[in-house]
Amino acid sequence: MFDELSDKLGNVFAKLRGRGVLTDADIKEGLREVRRVLLEADVNFSLTREFLERVEKKAVGVLQIKTIQPAQQLVKIVHDELTAMLGERREGLKMSTVPPTIIMMVGLQGSGKTTTAGKLARKLMLENRSTRLVAADVYRPAAIDQLETLGKALNVPVYADRDTKDVVKIAKAGIDQGVRARDRVVIIDTAGRLQIDADMMDELKKLKAAIKPDEILFVADGMTGQEAVKIAQGFDEALNVTGVILTKLDGDARGGAALSIYGVLKKPIKYIGVGEKPDALEEFHPERMAGRILQMGDIVSLVEKA
Amino acid sequence: FKDVAFTDVSVLFKGVDEGSLETLETLLIESDFGVTTSLALVADVEFRAKRGEVKTEAEFRGALAQGIEAALRKGNADPTLLRATTGPTVVLVIGVNGAGKTTFIGKLSAQFKKEGKKVLLGAADTFRAGAIDQLRVWAERAGVDFVGGAPGSDPASVAFDAVDAGMTRGADIVIVDTAGRLHTSDDLMTELRKIHRVIMKRLPDAPHEVLLVLDGTIGQNALSQARTFSAAVPVTGIVVTKLDGTAKGGIVVAVHEALNVPIKFVGLGEQIGDLEPFDAGDYAKELVEA
Ligand SMILES: Nc1nc2c(ncn2[C@@H]2O[C@H](COP(=O)(O)OP(=O)(O)OP(=O)(O)O)[C@@H](O)[C@H]2O)c(=O)[nH]1
Ligand SMILES: Nc1nc2c(ncn2[C@@H]2O[C@H](COP(=O)(O)OP(=O)(O)OP(=O)(O)O)[C@@H](O)[C@H]2O)c(=O)[nH]1
Ligand SMILES: [Mg+2]
Numbered sequence: 346m347f348d349e350l351s352d353k354l355g356n357v358f359a360k361l362r363g364r365g366v367l368t369d370a371d372i373k374e375g376l377r378e379v380r381r382v383l384l385e386a387d388v389n390f391s392l393t394r395e396f397l398e399r400v401e402k403k404a405v406g407v408l409q410i411k412t413i414q415p416a417q418q419l420v421k422i423v424h425d426e427l428t429a430m431l432g433e434r435r436e437g438l439k440m441s442t443v444p445p446t447i448i449m450m451v452g453l454q455g456s457g458k459t460t461t462a463g464k465l466a467r468k469l470m471l472e473n474r475s476t477r478l479v480a481a482d483v484y485r486p487a488a489i490d491q492l493e494t495l496g497k498a499l500n501v502p503v504y505a506d507r508d509t510k511d512v513v514k515i516a517k518a519g520i521d522q523g524v525r526a527r528d529r530v531v532i533i534d535t536a537g538r539l540q541i542d543a544d545m546m547d548e549l550k551k552l553k554a555a556i557k558p559d560e561i562l563f564v565a566d567g568m569t570g571q572e573a574v575k576i577a578q579g580f581d582e583a584l585n586v587t588g589v590i591l592t593k594l595d596g597d598a599r600g601g602a603a604l605s606i607y608g609v610l611k612k613p614i615k616y617i618g619v620g621e622k623p624d625a626l627e628e629f630h631p632e633r634m635a636g637r638i639l640q641m642g643d644i645v646s647l648v649e650k651a
Numbered sequence: 652f653k654d655v656a657f658t659d660v661s662v663l664f665k666g667v668d669e670g671s672l673e674t675l676e677t678l679l680i681e682s683d684f685g686v687t688t689s690l691a692l693v694a695d696v697e698f699r700a701k702r703g704e705v706k707t708e709a710e711f712r713g714a715l716a717q718g719i720e721a722a723l724r725k726g727n728a729d730p731t732l733l734r735a736t737t738g739p740t741v742v743l744v745i746g747v748n749g750a751g752k753t754t755f756i757g758k759l760s761a762q763f764k765k766e767g768k769k770v771l772l773g774a775a776d777t778f779r780a781g782a783i784d785q786l787r788v789w790a791e792r793a794g795v796d797f798v799g800g801a802p803g804s805d806p807a808s809v810a811f812d813a814v815d816a817g818m819t820r821g822a823d824i825v826i827v828d829t830a831g832r833l834h835t836s837d838d839l840m841t842e843l844r845k846i847h848r849v850i851m852k853r854l855p856d857a858p859h860e861v862l863l864v865l866d867g868t869i870g871q872n873a874l875s876q877a878r879t880f881s882a883a884v885p886v887t888g889i890v891v892t893k894l895d896g897t898a899k900g901g902i903v904v905a906v907h908e909a910l911n912v913p914i915k916f917v918g919l920g921e922q923i924g925d926l927e928p929f930d931a932g933d934y935a936k937e938l939v940e941a
């Protein structure tokens with residue numbers, strides 16, 4: 346098990362051994378390592394600062410009394426605090442009492458909206474909820490082809506209209522079709538856009554007002570860097586999103602964006618994407634995410650050993 | 652009062668403006684330069700401040716811009732596209748999922764077309780839904796030639812066919828699109844090596860450029876991507892996309908240092924004209940002014 350933070354903290358505190366009780370300065374030295382690990386995991390800079398302030402308060406209390414295995418103690422405090430910061434509960438999709446439930450996918454370009462729409466449709470179909478996909482990306486070349494291909498492979502109906510650029514019209518017609526077919530869920534795929542693109546954000550606001558979705562899922566690339574906070578805030582301020590999906594976590598990205606986004610939005614991370622295939626969608630586990638950000642394996646056994 | 656736990660600007664000298672150094676550090680970290688690169692760049696400014704070369708806030712920023720530019724100009728840093736001496740120039744475009752490869756190819760082919768070059772695009776992403784159609788639309792927009800296979804077919808054989816078609820049709824440039832792949836997937840990296848090998852088989856000095864496309868919005872993982880991709884195939888240049896957004900793409904400095912290859916292009920939007928050659932000076936200046 347590769348455990349960078351524990352190793353580094355071990356080194357820091359080893360230097361201090363034999364001096365008896367840890368001083369505030371010693372603890373600060375340890376916290377500097379924590380800071381580096383968080384920043385290297387792409388946790389937002391300001392959030393890192395706030396986080397360290399909270400950890401410091403706890404660490405001072407614990408470490409000054411209990412100086413056995415201070416590195417492990419500090420790792421545990423950091424891990425617990427991170428887990429708490431990522432949200433305690435796991436949440437699935439909110440289903441409307443009056444079907445169909447309408448889900449809207451939003452996010453930056455290339456974050457994984459269309460692929461994730463397919464994954465959600467597959468999952469819902471497996472739960473015996475008939476689902477329809479609606480192609481409301483009228484900009485990206487072959488975006489409609491992409492959704493139709495996914496739909497065909499998954500056996501999920503796709504509504505598309507290549508003769509109009511009016512996404513409200515497309516979404517309404519798609520939902521109408523879903524109502525007539527007694528679908529349980531209709532998922533609207535939208536085009537990627539920058540949160541600072543006022544015209545494109547207006548399009549989403551109009552779409553939201555017209556179709557009143559039950560879920561607005563903000564789909565974010567799990568490899569996103571420091572801008573994750575501003576991007577998420579941009580989408581949330583415009584649309585009041587209901588949940589977050591983080592994609593591309595099948596790689597080795599540390600995923601600090603999860604903390605950044607949850608830290609500011611406080612909207613549940615509902616699922617994570619772990620591959621390109623339609624079944625590569627998993628539930629979000631805060632404690633696992635915390636371990637990933639800190640680059641450590643099984644924290645519980647680690648501390649129990651201590 | 653300065654809290655050492657919250658900054659790495661720890662070695663401070665009399666007469667050096669701590670506030671300015673911290674502002675610079677914040678600026679760099681928030682622009683995704685990463686801790687190591689940020690510290691090195693700030694230490695450089697600190698050194699110059701100690702010697703009395705920089706005093707005002709503006710001078711601090713100026714010194715930082717110089718440091719960034721120097722880092723980007725060090726070593727192999729020429730953004731000009733490498734060209735074949737005879738026959739078509741083959742450009743292989745690679746990168747993780749959704750980075751902007753296909754869009755970049757559309758824009759690049761339009762630039763060559765404008766220069767009067769004969770361009771051919773090869774759609775070797777046979778995996779992702781709609782990928783072949785997407786590249787075909789770009790080929791039509793740019794008014795260039797297109798070679799594609801069937802969805803699900805062997806991407807290496809599409810790449811071979813594209814280079815072959817480029818040679819027989821007398822193309823000046825052949826650009827091969829590949830499927831997005833995470834560098835951590837051994838199978839997909841093996842597939843990429845095969846694509847590269849097969850191109851070489853058809854035209855021994857090709858591909859002349861292997862361009863790694865990095866999403867400007869991503870953070871520190873870009874370094875891991877760059878290292879792994881270049882271990883699999885010889886990456887000759889970097890393309891940074893989506894810099895029309897709010898992200899700054901600062902990780903390219905660390906990537907340039909790690910790979911010793913130039914940043915060649917910057918993507919600034921979704922339209923066909925939104926591509927610019929990378930300019931280290933402009934990049935550095937804009938960054939510190941932000
Ligand atoms: N490895 C991996 N790739 C993913 C994941 N989710 C999506 N992708 C890939 O990321 C790329 C972009 O996905 P799309 O679904 O097209 O993204 P999008 O947000 O719809 O893109 P735009 O419509 O252009 O804004 C594709 O290559 C997908 O296969 C994931 O969880 N893991
Ligand atoms: N704002 C902005 N969007 C871009 C830029 N480059 C590409 N995009 C968008 O990003 C999304 C993904 O681009 P693609 O070209 O499909 O990316 P890709 O790397 O080919 O994706 P895969 O083949 O699925 O791995 C699309 O919506 C593009 O329009 C850019 O420079 N700026
Ligand atoms: Mg899409």
Ligand SMILES: [Mg+2]
Pocket residue numbers: 752753754776782828829830831
């Ligand atoms: Mg592509």
